[in-house]
Amino acid sequence: MDGTSQAEQAIQYLQSALQKDGYATSLQTFSYYSYDEDDQVDGVNVLAVKPGASPREIVVAAHYDSVDDVDGADDNASGVAVLLSAAARLKDVQTPSTIRFVSFGAEENDLDGPRYFVGHLGSQEKKNVVALLNLDSLIAGDKTYAYGEGGSGSLRDWIGAAAAGRHPDGSQRPPGPGLLRRPAVRLRRFRPVPRRRHPVRLLRGHGLGIRQR
Numbered sequence: 418m419d420g421t422s423q424a425e426q427a428i429q430y431l432q433s434a435l436q437k438d439g440y441a442t443s444l445q446t447f448s449y450y451s452y453d454e455d456d457q458v459d460g461v462n463v464l465a466v467k468p469g470a471s472p473r474e475i476v477v478a479a480h481y482d483s484v485d486d487v488d489g490a491d492d493n494a495s496g497v498a499v500l501l502s503a504a505a506r507l508k509d510v511q512t513p514s515t516i517r518f519v520s521f522g523a524e525e526n527d528l529d530g531p532r533y534f535v536g537h538l539g540s541q542e543k544k545n546v547v548a549l550l551n552l553d554s555l556i557a558g559d560k561t562y563a564y565g566e567g568g569s570g571s572l573r574d575w576i577g578a579a580a581a582g583r584h585p586d587g588s589q590r591p592p593g594p595g596l597l598r599r600p601a602v603r604l605r606r607f608r609p610v611p612r613r614r615h616p617v618r619l620l621r622g623h624g625l626g627i628r629q630r
Contacts, residue, residue: 420459428463432463439508445461445537467504467507469515472515475550477504478500478531479493481520481522482521482524482530496555497520515545548572553626565626
């Protein structure tokens with residue numbers, strides 16, 4: 418939970434891991450009221466940016482906070498681990514788009530961390546965002562689900578085609594190195610974004626959530 422010594426340790430770990438891989442990190446601080454407390458709590462989002470060949474931006478996000486009645490290793494240390502691994506692997510890779518890695522605080526508290534992040538993007542920054550990939554609960558269950566808006570050209574359907582060994586245009590050509598390969602990811606079926614509040618809905622039309630169940 419935010420405001421605890423454990424949360425401070427998590428923030429320090431995130432900064433240390435990203436800085437070790439050569440990233441400059443920044444902290445985005447905000448205040449909010451938790452569900453079961455009357456006092457304000459300070460939350461922190463941890464950010465790191467990998468410049469790309471264009472200002473177009475992909476946001477890769479995972480929340481690092483948890484709650485008492487869930488398994489924190491799954492929800493959501495697993496998502497944070499994937500985020501950090503992706504950051505390490507992509508650090509020296511030339512990418513066509515800029516990639517912003519965001520570790521959210523207070524996601525479990527009515528999405529306060531994600532809301533603050535999106536709410537403080539400038540109008541041009543929002544226009545630059547072409548996709549948001551939200552990583553959450555990735556080690557429980559045996560099927561991987563993609564949550565997002567479907568349709569031609571959507572990020573959800575693009576990943577589905579890549580996971581099935583097809584190009585997004587539907588052809589059966591082998592996917593190139595930029596696509597996901599079987600059996601690294603199994604996307605058995607797709608669902609629309611859940612009606613409950615979800616980080617991918619904050620940037621409407623650009624979000625994709627990955628979850629293991």
